[in-house]
Amino acid sequence: MTTPIATTPAAPVIPPAERARMEAAGPEMLRAENIVKVFGPITALDGVSMSLRRGEVLGILGDNGAGKSTLMKILTGYQPPSSGRLFVEGVETRLRSVDHARTLGIECVYQDLALANSLSVYHNIFLNREILYPGLHVLNNRAMRREAARCLEEIGVYVPSVEAEVGSLSGGQRQAIAIARAVYGKARILLLDEPLAAMGAREAALIVELILRLKRENAISIVMIMHNYAQTLDIADRIMLMQRGRVTYENAASATSVPELMAIVRREYQHFQAHRQESA
Numbered sequence: 001m002t003t004p005i006a007t008t009p010a011a012p013v014i015p016p017a018e019r020a021r022m023e024a025a026g027p028e029m030l031r032a033e034n035i036v037k038v039f040g041p042i043t044a045l046d047g048v049s050m051s052l053r054r055g056e057v058l059g060i061l062g063d064n065g066a067g068k069s070t071l072m073k074i075l076t077g078y079q080p081p082s083s084g085r086l087f088v089e090g091v092e093t094r095l096r097s098v099d100h101a102r103t104l105g106i107e108c109v110y111q112d113l114a115l116a117n118s119l120s121v122y123h124n125i126f127l128n129r130e131i132l133y134p135g136l137h138v139l140n141n142r143a144m145r146r147e148a149a150r151c152l153e154e155i156g157v158y159v160p161s162v163e164a165e166v167g168s169l170s171g172g173q174r175q176a177i178a179i180a181r182a183v184y185g186k187a188r189i190l191l192l193d194e195p196l197a198a199m200g201a202r203e204a205a206l207i208v209e210l211i212l213r214l215k216r217e218n219a220i221s222i223v224m225i226m227h228n229y230a231q232t233l234d235i236a237d238r239i240m241l242m243q244r245g246r247v248t249y250e251n252a253a254s255a256t257s258v259p260e261l262m263a264i265v266r267r268e269y270q271h272f273q274a275h276r277q278e279s280a
C-alpha cells in the first residue's frame with residue numbers, strides 16, 4: 001500500500017496554450033475541483049481537479065497507487081470525496097450513489113465488466129432493467145432482442161448473435177457489450193477503467209474504433225484510465241498524469257509525447273525521493 005505524500009508538481013499542470021484550447025472547446029460536461037480523499041492515514045487524492053468537455057476523450061495515466069481508481073469511483077458516485085466539489089454539466093452536484101450518477105448520464109465500465117457470462121448478449125444489455133410486458137411480470141424477450149440488436153448496430157458493435165452467451169465471446173466483444181450496456185443507459189459521460197487491458201492488437205483495435213465512434217457520432221465524453229502511454233496518446237484528445245494522489249501534468253495528447261511523459265514521471269519521482277530523504 002502506497003502512502004502518497006505532498007511533493008511539488010513536476011511541471012505547470014496545464015500549459016497555457018492547452019488551457020486556451022480547452023476553454024474554446026465544447027460545453028463542460030464534468031468538472032472536479034480540489035478533490036481530496038482520505039482513507040485513515042492514507043491520502044489517496046490530494047487536491048485533484050479535472051474537467052471534461054462534450055465529445056472529448058480524456059486519458060488518465062499513472063502508476064499503481066496514483067489514485068486513478070479512487071478518482072473514478074468518486075466521479076461515478078461509488079464513493080464520496082472527503083472534500084472538494086463536483087459539477088455535472090455546470091451544476092454543482094453531490095453524487096449520492098452510482099444510480100444517482102446514472103440518472104445524470106454518468107456510466108462506468110469497470111475492468112471486471114460485471115457481465116453475466118451464462119446469459120445472452122441481449123439479457124446482459126438489459127440486466128436489471130429488463131423490458132416486461134405491460135402489467136405483467138413476464139420478460140418481453142422479443143422486444144429486448146430487437147432493442148439490443150438496434151443498439152449494437154447503432155454504435156457499430158458486431159457479435160455473432162444477440163442470443164449468443166456472453167461467456168462464449170472474445171475479450172474485445174465482451175468489453176464492447178459492457179460499453180453498449182452503458183451507452184444504452186443513455187450515458188453522456190462514460191468512464192472506462194483500463195478498456196484495453198489484456199487485449200490482443202485486433203481486439204484492442206475494435207474497442208479503440210468503438211471509443212472514437214462514440215465520441216464522434218454520439219458526442220459522448222469519455223474518461224479512460226490507462227497504463228499504456230503510447231496507446232493513450234493515440235486515442236485521447238487530452239491526457240492527465242497522476243502521481244501519488246496529485247495531477248502532475250495535463251496537456252493535449254497531440255502536444256506531448258511518450259518520452260516527455262516518461263521524463264515528467266522520472267522528475268517527479270526524483271523530487272519525491274529527495275523530499276523523503278530530507279524528511280528522514
Ligand SMILES: Nc1ncnc2c1ncn2[C@@H]1O[C@H](COP(=O)(O)OP(=O)(O)OP(=O)(O)O)[C@@H](O)[C@H]1O
Nearest residue numbers: 001002003039042044063064065066067068069070
Ligand atoms: N478503500 C481503501 N482503503 C484504504 N486505502 C485505499 C482504499 N482505496 C484505495 N486506497 C489507497 O489509495 C491509494 C490510491 O489507490 P488507487 O486504487 O486509487 O490507485 P490507482 O492509481 O487506481 O492504482 P492501480 O493502477 O494499481 O489500480 C493507494 O495507496 C491505495 O492503497
